[in-house]
Amino acid sequence: IDLAAMGYNRDHELLPQVNLGVFYSQSRHLPICYELYDGSIVDKAHILEMMDLAEDLDMKLTVFVMDKGFLTKENLSFLKQHHIPFLMAFPxxxxxxxxxxxxxxxxxxxxxxxxxxxxxxxxxxxxxxxxxxxx
Structure with missing residues (x-):
């Protein structure tokens, strides 16, 4: 996969990786679409791209689910300002x-x-x- 970049996974293994963004239908419990991203992107800097994709696809976000890699004061502020409900793990x-x-x-x-x-x-x-x- 061209987008793969070397990095450490959750098990601390150095392997080629990609990032995957997925939009799911809350009512049907099925994926609507997905987007592959470069394996070397930094999660916390990627939230705006996901929001732009949701806007381009005219999606109404019911809840945005993300891991603690997205936790920054800037991202929290962005989500709050745009009234985007979210679930996030705390470090x-x-x-x-x-x-x-x-x-x-x-x-x-x-x-x-x-x-x-x-x-x-x-x-x-x-x-x-x-x-x-x-x-």
Missing amino acids: NSQKLYRQWLLNQSKDLETFESYLGTLPSFGKSAPIQVDDMTFN
Whole structure:
């Protein structure tokens, strides 16, 4: 694959890689389209390209799901300014997020937090990042 670039995967193996952006139909649970990207792109700098593609395809984003590689204050601000709902993993290595996760996990495994059909536990709680509040 021409777009492949050498890099380390999650298992720390040096292999040729590509990046894949996928849009899924929330109602049909099927992919709508995908886009291959260069394996050497930096996740956090790529969010605008994905949003441009969604706009070009006239897609209404119900929720944008991304990994912690996209977490920057600029990306959070962009998503907030454009009212784009999102789910993102927090890196537990960053002090702000680590403390928030520790505080939230204290009473997570309770009946009120059980998500039945998944089956798992979860809850929504506010977190302050600079002057922005997220749940």
